[in-house]
Amino acid sequence: MNVTFQCGRYRLPLDPRQSRPLVMGILNVTPDSFSDGGRFNYLESALGHAEQMIADGVDIIDIGGESTRPGAQVLSVAEELRRVLPVVFALRDCGKPLSVDTCKPEVMHEVLAAGADMINDINGFRSDGALRAIKDSDAALCIMHMQNEPGTMQQNPHYDDVVAEVTAFLHQRVDAIAAEGIAPQRMCVDPGFGFGKTMEHNLALLRRVGDIQQSLGLPLLAGLSRKSTLGVITGRPVEQRMAASVAAALVAAERGARIVRVHDVAQTVDALKVWFAVGQPATVQGQQQK
Ligand code: 8Y7
Secondary structure, three states, X not given: OOOEEEEOOEEEEOOOOOXXXXXXXXXXXXXXXXXXOXXXXXXXXXXXXXXXXXXXXXXXXXEEOOOOOOOOOOOOHHHHHXXXXXXXXXXXXXXXXXXXXXXXXXXXXXXXXXXXXEEEEOOOOOOOOHHHHHHOOOOEEEEEOOOOOOOOOOOOOOOOOHHHHHHHHHHHHHHHHXXXXXXXXXXXXXXXXXXXXXXXXXXXXXXXXXXHHHHHOOOEEEOOOOOHHHHHHHOOOHXXXXXXXXXXXXXXXXOOOOEEEEOOHHHHHHHHHHHHHHOOHHHHOOOOOO
16 A cells, blocks of 8 residues: 555555555535524635634545435535635635535536645546546546445345445446556546445444455555444444544544545544554554554
């Protein structure tokens, strides 16, 4: 695996002997993510949230304008850009790489022109034109697995062998993306927890994160923060899943994830600092710890 991640204007450290896993903080700019439920002051809220994440030690800020909850409506390109672009412009010089969570090639093109450093596509860059939109930039790509579409994915997820099928899908996408001339230093892969998966599927994938990462030879991003699998395990509603989310991020890190996508940045950063200070037996034995 490469020891740095090419992320637009940034090169982020990935070597597990040198640093803790990277923390991607979630910045939602969907109207339903604001207390007033509307557009009023949404930019100020988003900027305040970003500022807090930066103070808390975030490594990448993931800006999302489209809710990907099961059953959520699909946005127009214009509406998605109206939500996301002002945030990209406002945060462009915040000192942290900006990721945009989108599946739409037109949105990718516009946000990259505005200064975004990474595209996080839950659809794995399968839309027509997605690779063309990102090809001539130096932006990073998060290539995620999803079975079916957000609207239907949780209806009846089925796999014969979830780990093998997700791994094969990611291989196929990585090969197709590399064939477009996109350097592997720009890629990370993601099993897509909760995207067309039951709790058993999610747990099987989490257990085998190390095998998936090694098979692909690319950094693996894990997104489990506040997800329903954690609710099933703990019996807690979404607003009470912080400890479960930190635990899940730590398990993913222990098993080889190099990037975790989280809501609770401060708590996750602290947990990963402790984990890193102790060191991983297989990889950091004998190394000087910071
Ligand atoms: C993930 C994600 C979401 C994830 C990546 C949620 C946008 C649902 N989950 N992107 N996005 N990986 N790469 O609960 O697991 O955050 S949205």
